[in-house]
Amino acid sequence: MIQQEFNTRIFRTQDQWDSGFTYRLEKLTGGGITLYSTPTFTQWEEKGVKNPGVLAIDECGLIYYIETGTCKLYRYNPEIKSKEHIPCISGCGGEPGKVETTKRILFDKYTMWVLDAGNERISGRIQAFSRENFQIRYIIDDLENPVDIGLDESGYIYVIEKDDLGSHIFTYDTNGQRIEKVFDESCLKDPLALAVCTDKSIYVIDMEMKKFVRLTDGKCSEPFGDLSKIRPANLVIDRNGNIFILDDTGSIYQFDPDGGCQGKINIPDSSDTITGIAVDSKGNLYASGNKGIAIFVTQKKYTREQGFYYSKTLDSGIEECQWHRLALDAEIPQKSILEIYFYSSDNINIKNEIDELIRNDKKTIQEKASILDEKFHWIGPEKYISSEEIILNDEKNKTAQKTKETNTGLNDKKLTWVGSKKNPRNILFRGKGGRYLWLKIVISTFDENVRPIIREMKVFYPRISYLRYLPAIYQEDPSSREFLDRFLSIFETMSNDLETEISELFKYFDPDTTPENFLSWLASWMNMALEEGWKEEKKREFIRRASFLYKFKGTPSGIEKLIEIYTGKKPLIVENWKTGKPLVLDGKSSFILGMNSLLLQTPVRGFRLGYDSILGRVALREVVQLPEDPFLPIAHSFTVVLDLSNEEFEEYGDGLSRILNDEKPAHTSFNLRIANEMSLGSGIYVGINTRVGGYKPIYLEQRINGKPVRDSTDNTIGYGVLTGGEEQGSRIERRSRLGYDIELI
Structure with a gap:
């Protein structure tokens, strides 16, 4: 066949x-x-962590949390077990820089948002702080009863609000300006919490229906999931779409993106109530309680559902x-x-x-x-x-259904x-x-x-089937035909698999399609040695670029491309002879010794034999030296500058040395320098270990409740705005209030 x-x-x-x-x-x-992965408990962070409540994790893995009781904001580093107080939120209250009932903390690259749900005395509001200096950027306080907020990857803030007319979803940009977006709010009966998925879908817990509601492009889905057996208090969604719900008893439940319950998260050594949950960019789960902060790592255990x-x-x-x-x-x-x-x-x-x-x-x-x-x-x-x-124990599966x-x-x-x-x-x-x-x-x-x-x-x-090759007598009886057909299918399958393998033999000669265990064999055809510890895709990339790399073998561009494939970062290769122009004193030079050039300055105590000069060490020659003679030590050497962290250098260091020794011309030497370890000065390379960052625009406008007032005259340069020169300072005048935006130190 x-x-x-x-x-x-x-x-x-x-x-x-x-x-x-x-x-x-x-x-x-x-x-x-x-199967879906389930979070695995790794450790409790207890050292210095006292009564953490609402928490959030930034892109560096640092944990920010509001301390229950004091309403102070702390930043905790789990790597070095240290915490510090961030003074932008200094206590409980309704003034700027204080909170009463914190519901959510969110981050993007430049801003931190804190939702204060308020209480009977204080209305809810959203405070935005700059992550550069944690100063207040703006406050959104035109919401009657904000329930929860979420942030998508584009930097838009979504706010659920409940008022006498029903429930609403509002959208704000990173500058606190409301954006007109239309949402189907008819599906929102009694929203409790929301979270934004990576595909920008908004998940909402509705307590009246005790189900999830998903809004995609502003349109509501049918309610799904079953939350009738738990009492939700908050929810978060990780990068894979897994939903985690904290209920008011302190238990955490995992749901898949379609609302199916995956089970309860086991929290060992937890006799206290869990008060907050959060996820980081890697999908790891964090839970706060009186004992400290529990950390769960994903991709280690899997659901039994x-x-x-x-x-x-x-x-x-x-x-x-x-x-x-x-x-x-x-x-x-x-x-x-x-x-x-x-x-x-x-x-x-x-x-x-x-x-x-x-x-x-x-x-x-x-x-x-x-x-x-x-x-x-x-x-x-x-x-x-x-x-x-x-x-x-399922007896139905032990016998064929008839x-x-x-x-x-x-x-x-x-x-x-x-x-x-x-x-x-x-x-x-x-x-x-x-x-x-x-x-x-x-x-x-x-x-x-x-x-x-x-x-x-x-x-x-x-x-x-192979049955068609047999005489017709073998196909007359239906029962015998069926049995023989299935029996011959065993050999037909084996034969077909072998024929398929032979017909697809060409795949073994293509770095994109050859099996992983054949990559080293394929590389040996081109005299390439692959490291055993390299990832599969890196091995395929080396083989795929083999013809190009051989064409430029031993050249700066060839070495540069090879290192970039290996480390994923583009190096800077400096040929040392190009770093400076030599100064040669000869008859053709415009430099005249003693007139416009000075070899050295006379020492204070004069030249002394044995100290400043050594007899017999210097010889005057009648023949002019070749121009390159004084520069032989640097004529055949080069420096490779690469931006690597200490962990990356530990991973790639030995391989880089082997690659450079194999690829460099035989008569040359190299010096490998890590830009990350250099200090300020000559070790700074733009594009290697230095980036020219963006800038933030200055708005000459007045803002009330986060909204600009276009016809304001309080922002005229020279009236409400003062541009300074080299001196930096502040003057206590009409636009500054002592103790609010000016502090005497």
């Missing part, structure tokens, strides 16, 4: 997997599906098509289960209905999955269990694995087929330390 006799539908890239939808599964970068994948409609274009087999590239570790279901039909009305359901943005993933499970009489499951220690065929051509016979049980690769579709096919995959694990992964899936069709 030749490979061209089969058609295939492939699920490999992220776009191909996105054609279907997942429920409680995470999509891998580059393609594939796996089942994850589901539903494929799009696969159209063979053949009526009553007998779908052949499903091939998987999967990693199923011990104590994990993989289940496969399928459904086929010739009914185009079912196909159109399912396609419309998958495209329906108003339906949640959970609702779509429920509709499909109710509508389809799935064939299966065929379970792959990676450990014999797992005992299944039902009658329906008008749509369904048959409830079980699927059959083809291949090794230790490495599931192929499943043979059985039963009467149809033109359209849908797949359902269920992944689960009994061990939270392991993670089953499906990287690729191929569907082969139509069924073409």
Whole structure:
């Protein structure tokens, strides 16, 4: 059998997997599906941390928190276990620089926002502080009852407010100016908290419905999720879309982006109530309580809840098509289960209905999955269990289901694995087929330390068996025909895989498609030695650029490109002979010794033999020296300047030395300098370890409640604004108030 006799539908890239939808599964970068990770507790930060409340983490991993009781803002560095008081928030109260009931702290690169929900005496407001000096930039206090705020990656602030007319969502830019954006607010009944996902979708907890509401491009989704069993107090969303909810009992629950509960987060040694939660840019979770701050790291443990994948409609274009087999590239570790279901039909009305359901943005993933499970009489499951220690009590899965065929051509016979049980690769579709096919995959694990992964899936069709090569007598009896067809499919699968491997042999000679374990072998063809510790993509990049690198081998541009591929940073290569122009005193020179040039200054005590001059060490020669003779020490050397941190230099240092020794011309020497370790002065290189930063504009305008007053005359230069010269200082006049914006020190 030749490979061209089969058609295939492939699920490999992220776009191909996105054609279907997942429920409680995470999509891998580059393609594939796996279980969601759950935060793993690592440590309590207790040293110097007292009664932390609302907290936030900046891009450097520093923890900012409001101390309960004192209402003071502190910054804590978990690396060196130190904290410092940030005086921009100095206590409890309604004055600028003070808070009463802090609800949320947010950061971007330049600004810190603090939401003070207020109380019966003090109205809620949002204070914005500059991160450069933590001075107040502006205050938004035109909101009657701000409930919560969120920040998207573009720097827009979203505020939920409740008033007598209902609930509203307002948008502000980083300068505190309100932006007109239209939101469908009809779905907001009793909003409690909001968070903004990386795709700019806004998630809201609604207490009246006890569900989530998602707003995408201003449009509301149908309420989803079930929050009836908990009492939410706050929520945050990490970079992968995982939702974490803090309830008023101090417990933390994890939900997937579709509202499915993944379970309760275990917090060891916690006898106190958790009062605040936050996530950092890496997806790690932080929780504050009377004991201190608990840190949870993701990507170490995985949910025990089942994850589901539903494929799009696969159209063979053949009526009553007998779908052949499903091939998987999967990693199923011990104590994990993989289940496969399928459904086929010739009914185009079912196909159109399912396609419309998958495209329906108003339906949640959970609702779509429920509709499909109710509508389809799935064939299966065929379970792959990676450990014999797992005992299944489901008696229904021990025997084949026996039902009658329906008008749509369904048959409830079980699927059959083809291949090794230790490495599931192929499943043979059985039963009467149809033109359209849908797949359902269920992944689960009994061990939270392991993670089953499906990287690729191929569907082969139509069924073409070795049975057609046998005499007709072997096909007369239906039962014998079915058994023989399945039996021969084992050998057909093995043969087809071998033929596919041979026909795709060219992939082994392409650095982009060759398997990872063949990269070193492919590099040896070009006399390239790859480091074992290099990442896979870096190895492919080296091989891909081999012809270019050999063309410029030994040149500054070749060495520069090689180092850039290896470290990801562009170096500065300085050839030492170019650093200065030599001064040569000879007959052709315009310099005349004693007239316009001086070799040295006479010492105070004069020249003394043995001290300032040594007899016999200097010889006058009649022949003029060659111009390059005085500069031989630097004529064949160069310096490589690279901006690396200490950790990066420890990682790349040895490899850089080997690369430079292999690539430099044999008669040259090099000096490797790390720009990060240089001091001010000659060690500063613009573009290497120095950046020319941006600037912030100065607005000559008056602001009231964060809004500019265009016709104000208080900002005229010379009247309300004073431009200074070299002297820096302040004068106590009309525009300065002692103790407010002027402090005597």
